[in-house]
Amino acid sequence: MESQGVFFMMMKFSYGLVFILALAACSNPTKEAPAGTYYDLKSYIEQQISQLKSQQPTVLKQAGFGDEKEQQTTKDIDWSRELDLFLQADINKQAYQASYLKNRPDSLTYEYVLKPGEKLPVQVLRIELDSATRQPRLVKATLRTKNSLYESERNVWLESETGTLKRYHMEGFQQLAWLDEKRFLIDGEVKE
Structure with a gap:
């Protein structure tokens, strides 16, 4: 039991460090793009x-x-923190307006790929809508951050049914310049 507490304490410290470094590594424009530029x-x-x-x-x-x-079964989740990487995958910011190639393979799918030469964290974002509810049924994104001190890659996806989150997954790595790469994984399945 004591090793579990140490493990989760180290996870909290590591994610806190990653969060601080990620904030320092990238600009975060607060103005949203005009309506319709990208999926909200x-x-x-x-x-x-x-x-x-x-x-x-x-x-x-x-x-x-x-x-x-x-692995654990719990109701005690800070959802703002748990789904923060999905908020970070939002590209609907004014400074990003011309930074992504847009693709609509069909009327229910939005795909955005970072243009060559652009230096933004969200590399790819794909959103597939449910045909009945017009709400996302699948969201997938790849986020990368790299500078002289820090590098990370986060691959995230979530699945929804009738507009309600059913499963989410985040995996990737983080590496400080002077340390070995550390891989991470978070996978959640909503039971109720």
């Missing part, structure tokens, strides 16, 4: 966070950092 992922994720906070569903969650992995 931020509003969807904020709505999910609000809904999950009020429902407090049971979640089967797996978390890993390096070679350590833990």
Whole structure:
């Protein structure tokens, strides 16, 4: 039991360090892009966070950092923090207006790929809508940050049914210039 507490304490410290470094590494324009520039992922994720906070569903969650992995069933989740990487994947910012190639393979799919030469954290964002609800049923994104001190890559996806989050997954690595690469994984399945 004591090793579990140490593991989660190290995870919190590591994610806190990653969060601080990620904020320092990239600019975060606060102005949103004009309506219609990109899909409004931020509003969807904020709505999910609000809904999950009020429902407090049971979640089967797996978390890993390096070679350590833990699995637990819990209702005690800070949803704002848990889904923060999906908020970071939102590209609907004024400074990003001309930074992405847009593709609509069909009427239910939005794809955005960072243009060559652009230096923004979100490399790829794909959103697939449910044909009945017109709400996202799948969101996938790849985020990368690299500077002289720090490098990270985060691959995230979530699945929803009828507009409600059912599963989310985040994995990747983080590496400080003077340390070995550390891989991480978070996978959650909403049971209620």
